[in-house]
Amino acid sequence: MRKLVGVLSLVLLIWACGGGNTSSNVTSPGAEKSAKTKVLEAGADVIQDKSPIRKLNMYLDGFHFYNGHLAGQMEAHHYCAKLNEDLTQCVIYDGNGDSAKIMGVEYIISEKLFKTLPADEKKLWHSHRYEVKSGELIAPGLPDVAEHELMEQIVTTYGKTWHTWHTDQDIRLPLGSPALMMAFTRDGLLKPELVKDRDERFGVSISEKRRQRADIQSPPKTPGADSWETGEIIQLPALTDHKHKHVNQNSFKSETVKR
Numbered sequence: 001m002r003k004l005v006g007v008l009s010l011v012l013l014i015w016a017c018g019g020g021n022t023s024s025n026v027t028s029p030g031a032e033k034s035a036k037t038k039v040l041e042a043g044a045d046v047i048q049d050k051s052p053i054r055k056l057n058m059y060l061d062g063f064h065f066y067n068g069h070l071a072g073q074m075e076a077h078h079y080c081a082k083l084n085e086d087l088t089q090c091v092i093y094d095g096n097g098d099s100a101k102i103m104g105v106e107y108i109i110s111e112k113l114f115k116t117l118p119a120d121e122k123k124l125w126h127s128h129r130y131e132v133k134s135g136e137l138i139a140p141g142l143p144d145v146a147e148h149e150l151m152e153q154i155v156t157t158y159g160k161t162w163h164t165w166h167t168d169q170d171i172r173l174p175l176g177s178p179a180l181m182m183a184f185t186r187d188g189l190l191k192p193e194l195v196k197d198r199d200e201r202f203g204v205s206i207s208e209k210r211r212q213r214a215d216i217q218s219p220p221k222t223p224g225a226d227s228w229e230t231g232e233i234i235q236l237p238a239l240t241d242h243k244h245k246h247v248n249q250n251s252f253k254s255e256t257v258k259r
Contacts, residue, residue, distance in 0.1 A: 026094065026171050066247050094165075176243065180235055
């Protein structure tokens with residue numbers, strides 16, 4: 001713990017690292033900000049309290065796919081606040097620059113809390129074991145030692161993720177219904193080009209991350225999560241006529257993966 005505290009102290013000095021290198025995929029319609037709007041924003045920035053936002057002090061970068069459709073994959077930038085040792089909440093963006101768009105939210109809970117969920121609720125959650133051990137999930141800007149400590153905490157957790165703006169296809173405005181997202185659970189599922197692009201931008205190597213995390217203990221996941229692996233797919237029904245090409249909103253049966 002003493003080692004981690006020391007490392008985190010150094011992190012404050014390099015907090016700007018790992019950001020501003022991923023542009024949003026979306027250019028939204030709308031007029032440029034007026035001078036009046038900019039003045040109001042500047043005043044609000046100084047005067048108004050933003051305690052919840054200031055708590056978003058952890059940055060994670062990983063990948064999601066639409067529950068039931070492995071081909072619909074995208075990078076996801078998580079800005080998170082740890083509420084306590086068992087619960088974390090994250091806002092998910094499509095980039096890490098000033099123009100980043102909010103794609104959705106993710107709630108992360110400990111294995112202890114996950115075990116208390118009813119069986120039907122567990123189906124909405126995904127495990128993080130593979131994301132951590134594979135090196136797929138990173139904490140941009142953190143020194144390796146601090147990132148390793150953080151991943152030791154995340155490896156046994158579970159996440160529930162909803163995307164409200166599908167910026168991989170709705171590139172102007174957030175349209176249609178939210179979609180339940182999942183995380184990858186084994187090699188060969190995530191598109192290599194997505195990883196290559198991400199690693200180049202952040203100057204990291206997924207294979208090196210995997211090697212560094214080989215010593216992280218990862219007990220078998222609790223049954224019930226990652227229900228897509230057994231072909232039980234859950235998505236909200238379409239609330240409008242707008243349909244997402246990667247979301248089957250009319251059936252609970254969809255693409256499955258042979259293990």
